[in-house]
Amino acid sequence: MIELRKVSKRFVKHVVLDGVDLLVEDGQTVALLGPSGVGKSVLLKHIIGLIKPDSGEVLVDGLHVAALKRRELAELRGKIGYVFQNGALFDSMDVRENIRLGITDEQCSDDDKYCTDRVAECLRLVNLPPEVGLKYPAELSGGMRKRVGIARAIAGKPKYLLYDEPTSGLDPMNADVIDALIERLQEELGVTSVVVSHDVRGSFRVADKVALLWQAKIRAVGTPEEILASRDPAVQQFLERDLEMAVIQSESVGGGG
Amino acid sequence: MTFDVRRLVGRWSLRAASHAGRLTYLVVDMVRGLSEWRIYIPRTFEQAMSIGYGSLFIVLLVAGFTGAVTSLQAGYQFTGSVPLYIYGAVIGESVILELGPVLTGLILAGRIGARYAAELGTMRVTEQIDALESLGRSPVSHLILPRVLAGMMVIPALTMFANVVGFLSGWLAAKSSIGITNADFIFGARYYFRPFDLWYSMIKATFFAGAVTVIPCYIGYNTQQGAEGVGRATTLAVVAASVTILLLDTLLAKLLLNH
Numbered sequence: 419m420i421e422l423r424k425v426s427k428r429f430v431k432h433v434v435l436d437g438v439d440l441l442v443e444d445g446q447t448v449a450l451l452g453p454s455g456v457g458k459s460v461l462l463k464h465i466i467g468l469i470k471p472d473s474g475e476v477l478v479d480g481l482h483v484a485a486l487k488r489r490e491l492a493e494l495r496g497k498i499g500y501v502f503q504n505g506a507l508f509d510s511m512d513v514r515e516n517i518r519l520g521i522t523d524e525q526c527s528d529d530d531k532y533c534t535d536r537v538a539e540c541l542r543l544v545n546l547p548p549e550v551g552l553k554y555p556a557e558l559s560g561g562m563r564k565r566v567g568i569a570r571a572i573a574g575k576p577k578y579l580l581y582d583e584p585t586s587g588l589d590p591m592n593a594d595v596i597d598a599l600i601e602r603l604q605e606e607l608g609v610t611s612v613v614v615s616h617d618v619r620g621s622f623r624v625a626d627k628v629a630l631l632w633q634a635k636i637r638a639v640g641t642p643e644e645i646l647a648s649r650d651p652a653v654q655q656f657l658e659r660d661l662e663m664a665v666i667q668s669e670s671v672g673g674g675g
Numbered sequence: 676m677t678f679d680v681r682r683l684v685g686r687w688s689l690r691a692a693s694h695a696g697r698l699t700y701l702v703v704d705m706v707r708g709l710s711e712w713r714i715y716i717p718r719t720f721e722q723a724m725s726i727g728y729g730s731l732f733i734v735l736l737v738a739g740f741t742g743a744v745t746s747l748q749a750g751y752q753f754t755g756s757v758p759l760y761i762y763g764a765v766i767g768e769s770v771i772l773e774l775g776p777v778l779t780g781l782i783l784a785g786r787i788g789a790r791y792a793a794e795l796g797t798m799r800v801t802e803q804i805d806a807l808e809s810l811g812r813s814p815v816s817h818l819i820l821p822r823v824l825a826g827m828m829v830i831p832a833l834t835m836f837a838n839v840v841g842f843l844s845g846w847l848a849a850k851s852s853i854g855i856t857n858a859d860f861i862f863g864a865r866y867y868f869r870p871f872d873l874w875y876s877m878i879k880a881t882f883f884a885g886a887v888t889v890i891p892c893y894i895g896y897n898t899q900q901g902a903e904g905v906g907r908a909t910t911l912a913v914v915a916a917s918v919t920i921l922l923l924d925t926l927l928a929k930l931l932l933n934h
Contacts, residue, residue, distance in 0.1 A: 463805070466809050468805055468808060468809065491811075492811035492812075492813075493811065494811075495808070495809055495810065495811035496810075496811045498809070500806070500809040502802050502805070502806055502809075503802070504801065504802065506801060506802035506803050506805065506806035507803075507806075508798075508803055508806070508807075509801075509803070519807075519810060519812070520810060522810055522811050522812075570806075570810075574810070
C-alpha cells in the first residue's frame, strides 16, 4: 500500500504540493492526472524517496520513506519499479545491460544465466524483439525507449510500479500501445501502480482510481466514472480540454489512415 | 551601500558554506562507498584506460615543448653569467618541482575535469542519476568513485612521464642551443637533485589529481537546468579545478619546501 498523508513541498517560493493526501491500495492502479508542471512527477518522486517532503508523511509498505536509512531505502527501492518520463536509460550501456541493472536482488544479479533469461523475458513482456537488446538507447525510437524503460522497471519483479508520463511525446498509436502494455502488465504481474499522466483517455483506460492534482492539492479522487460525472468546474475544465484533444488526435489519425 | 555589501557577503558566505557542506557529504559518501569494491573496481580500470591513453599524447606534447622552451629561455638569460652545468640543475628542478606537475594538472583539469562534469551533468539532467538511485544503487559507487580513483591512479603516472619527457627535451634543447656537454648537464642535474624532489612532484600530482577529479564530479553531480546547466557546470568545473591547483601549488610549496 502507498499512502501520502498531508504531504507538502515547496521549491523556494513556489508551493508544489500543499497537504496532499493519497491512498493506493495493494493491487490497485491509480492514475494521477493534472496539467503540465503542476507537480505530478514531484509527488511520484516522493514515493520512491528521491525527494523528501517539507512536511507530511509518505508511507510505502508501511514504511515511512523519508525516515529510512540508506540501506533500508535501497531495499525498499528494490520493491519499486520507476518508469521515467524520457526513459532515463544509461546511454553508455546497451539495452541488455540497462535492463540487467534493474535486477536489484544481489544473488540474482550475480547469476549470469538468470540475468540473461530475465532480460529476454522482460523484452518479451514489453513486446520488443530480442535483437533490440544489442542496441544502444541512441539507436531507439521514443516508443522503444519507453518500453525499454518499462522493461528495466519490471526486471527486479517489483511490487510497485510508478509510471511518470509513460505516453508523453508519443503519437496516439504508440500511446495506445503503451497503455495496452500497462494494462497487460497489471494483469500479468499484479503490481500496485501509480500512473502520472495528463492523458485523460489513456489514464481512464488503465486506472481503477483517478486523482486530479490541481493547484498543489488533490482536487478529486474516484473511479473513472465518478470523475467523469463530477460537477467540479476544475475537473470538468481539465477533462473537457483533454478529451477534446484526444478526439481531435484520433480523428486526425483516422483521417490519415 | 553598506547594507548591500553585507547582503552580498552574507549570500556568498551561505553559498560557500552550502557547497562546503555538500562537498564534504560527497567525500563522506565516497569513503562509505569504498566497501562496495565489486562495483567500482571494474569501472575504475575502464575509466583509467580511457583517460590515461586519451591524455598521454597531449600531456607529453606539452611537457616536451615546456622543457625545450625552459631550456632556451635559461640559455637566453644566463649565457656567460653562470657555469654551463647550472643549466642541468635549472631545467631538471624546474620541470620536476613545478612545470611537470602543474602543467599536467592544468591540462587535465581541462581535459578530464570538463569530461567528468559534462558526463555527470548530462546524466543528472536526463535523470540517469535518479534512475540509478531509483534502482537502489549508489551513484557514488557506480559513477563517482571509479572516476576519482582512476584519476588518482593515472594523473601521478602521467606527471612522471611528463617530468621525464620535459627533462629530456630540455636537455636536447640545451645541447643544441648553448652547446652544453652531456657530462656537464648530468653533473648539474645530479648536483642539485634531492630524492625528495621526486616525492614532492608526486605529492603535488596526487593532490592535483584530487582537485581535477573530485571538484568536477561534485559540480557535474549537482548540475541543474538542462543543457545550459551542463555547459555552465563544465566551465565552472574547469575554472574551479584550475584555481584549486594553483592554490594547492602555493600551499604545498609553503608547507613542504619552506618549513
